[in-house]
Amino acid sequence: MKSRFLLFLLLLTSASSFASTTNYVIFGDSLSDTDNYPEPSDVSKPKLDNFNLYVPISNPVPSEKYGTSDQQGYLFPTQDFLQQSIGEQGEIKGQQKQLYSINWPLYFIFNKEIASGQAPALTSWYQLQKNPPGQVQSINYAWGSALAEGEAGKCYHDNGSDYPGSCTSSSIMQQRALYQEHTQDGSYDQQHGYKFDDLEIPNLATQVSLYQEDSKRFGLNKADQKSTYIIYIGGNDIAKYLKSKLSVSGISMFLTPQFDKKVPQKIKDQVDNELVKPLVASVQTQVQRLISSAGKDDKIVLMTLPSLSNLHEGYTYWHVPVVGGNINRILDYAVQSYNKG
Numbered sequence: 001m002k003s004r005f006l007l008f009l010l011l012l013t014s015a016s017s018f019a020s021t022t023n024y025v026i027f028g029d030s031l032s033d034t035d036n037y038p039e040p041s042d043v044s045k046p047k048l049d050n051f052n053l054y055v056p057i058s059n060p061v062p063s064e065k066y067g068t069s070d071q072q073g074y075l076f077p078t079q080d081f082l083q084q085s086i087g088e089q090g091e092i093k094g095q096q097k098q099l100y101s102i103n104w105p106l107y108f109i110f111n112k113e114i115a116s117g118q119a120p121a122l123t124s125w126y127q128l129q130k131n132p133p134g135q136v137q138s139i140n141y142a143w144g145s146a147l148a149e150g151e152a153g154k155c156y157h158d159n160g161s162d163y164p165g166s167c168t169s170s171s172i173m174q175q176r177a178l179y180q181e182h183t184q185d186g187s188y189d190q191q192h193g194y195k196f197d198d199l200e201i202p203n204l205a206t207q208v209s210l211y212q213e214d215s216k217r218f219g220l221n222k223a224d225q226k227s228t229y230i231i232y233i234g235g236n237d238i239a240k241y242l243k244s245k246l247s248v249s250g251i252s253m254f255l256t257p258q259f260d261k262k263v264p265q266k267i268k269d270q271v272d273n274e275l276v277k278p279l280v281a282s283v284q285t286q287v288q289r290l291i292s293s294a295g296k297d298d299k300i301v302l303m304t305l306p307s308l309s310n311l312h313e314g315y316t317y318w319h320v321p322v323v324g325g326n327i328n329r330i331l332d333y334a335v336q337s338y339n340k341g
Contacts, residue, residue, distance in 0.1 A: 021228040021299065023137045024109060024122075027207045027286070028232040030057045030144035031306075032105050035124035037144030037199070038176055039090035040183035055086070056106065057144060060099035077102060077110040084121035085109075090183070109138050125210060129173055132218055139220070141207040147240065148233045148282045152209040155200040160240040163200050169210060175200045204233055208286045212293060229290050232303040234279055238334045239313050241275045242327060246320070254323035254330070261325075263333045271330060276337045304339035307332065 026032050030052075039055050054060055067078040077085070082100040089097045109122045120137040128139060145158045155167035165171070179198035202210060214220055245253050256264055263271075283302065290300055308314050309328040317327040 021112075022225045023139075024112075024228050024230060025138065025211060026105055026140045026142050026230045026232070027204055027211075028142035028230075029146040029236050030142075031235065032103065032140065032142035032230075032232050033057065033144045033146075034085060034103065034105055034122060034140050034142070035087050036126050036140070036142065037201075038126075038180055041180045042091040042094060042184060052144060053092075054089075054097075054101040055144065056101045056103035058101045058103050060097070060101045063099060066100075074107070074111055075114060077106050081110055081121060082106065085123070087124070087127055090180075105140055105142075113137070125207075125214075126173075126176065128214060128218065129169060139211070139214075141202075141211055142232070143201050143207070145201045145236060146203055146207065146233060147201075147236050148204045148279055148286075149237055150203040150205060150282070152205040154203050154206055156203060157197060158199055158201060160236060160243075167200055167202060167206055169213065172200045172202060204231070204282065204286050205289075208289050212289075215293070225295070226297040226299075227295065228299045228301060229294070230301045230303060231283060231286070233283070234305050234338055235308050235311075235313075235335075237279050237282075238275065238305075238308065238331065238338070241271075241334070242317075242331060246327075251323070254326040256326075259326050259329070261329070263329050267330060268333060268337070271334050272337055275334060279338060280341050302341075305335045308335055 030037065034056050037052060037055055039052060043053060061076065063079065065076045066082065067076060069075050079100075082102070085106055086100055089100075091097065105122055113120060123137070123139050125139065125141045145156070145160070147156055147160060150156070153167050155163040155172065157163055175198050179196060182196065182198060211220075244250060253267060253270065256267055287300055287302070294300070309317070309331050314328050314331055317331065318324045320327060
């Protein structure tokens with residue numbers, strides 16, 4: 001439902017702001033990822049603990065809806081568009097998946113492009129590295145679990161901890177292939193406690209660096225193109241911060257006696273100084289990097305975060321004894337403060 005509402009807002013905006021755009025470049029996390037974070041090659045006993053059964057990370061859409069329009073007149077992407085954009089899917093108990101999950105970039109790109117009489121696929125960064133197409137329209141650099149924090153060349157584990165060593169295009173691809181190799185055996189997920197350490201997750205700065213490298217390598221940023229860069233990130237940084245406070249040394253934040261269904265000013269100031277300001281600064285730095293290499297007709301769109309307390313992470317916090325409600329109140333405040341920038 002959130003994907004459809006987001007699509008509606010973007011298409012309203014696009015009528016004027018995106019009218020001359022010839023291609024889109026997307027940066028972000030799981031809210032935008034379409035094929036970079038891999039699905040397991042095979043899952044024998046699905047348990048959504050530390051991997052994603054479907055990428056994009058949303059519920060699969062019934063096949064009879066592909067290519068049809070909803071009540072507002074917006075189209076579901078066709079099966080051909082989804083096959084080209086998402087690529088090969090993992091299996092469940094040795095059986096190929098029959099359905100696709102669809103998130104806002106797929107809805108948005110399909111509806112924008114079909115309006116001009118064509119609908120070229122949304123190419124993921126992974127697909128670009130694996131099989132560089134002859135002509136690329138729009139590219140998605142977003143990775144599930146990605147953070148906005150950190151400098152260029154930085155990668156992280158799925159849980160937000162630092163990934164040691166180098167983080168390059170080749171190393172990210174190698175670790176992605178290793179993950180798929182490990183999950184080829186349908187029993188891997190159960191034997192290893194639904195945990196894995198193979199993936200290198202590029203942060204926002206590294207995603208921008210990968211795009212700039214690809215622009216030179218594949219000639220992506222042509223003079224006659226009018227690109228729109230979309231950045232949609234921040235939720236994982238907020239979640240990582242809150243988890244860091246769920247410790248003996250940090251738990252006092254959620255036990256402040258002044259809580260009365262609202263966040264005390266003292267806690268707001270702490271969240272702003274420790275989380276929001278550094279997070280906003282990280283995003284602003286990458287905006288400046290994109291501006292430095294953008295054409296005069298290019299655009300940059302910063303998307304605000306939804307209410308994360310209504311998503312899985314927030315739902316989990318509600319079940320934390322004693323402090324669950326206060327965690328979600330701080331979560332909501334952090335999102336609101338970040339969105340104000």
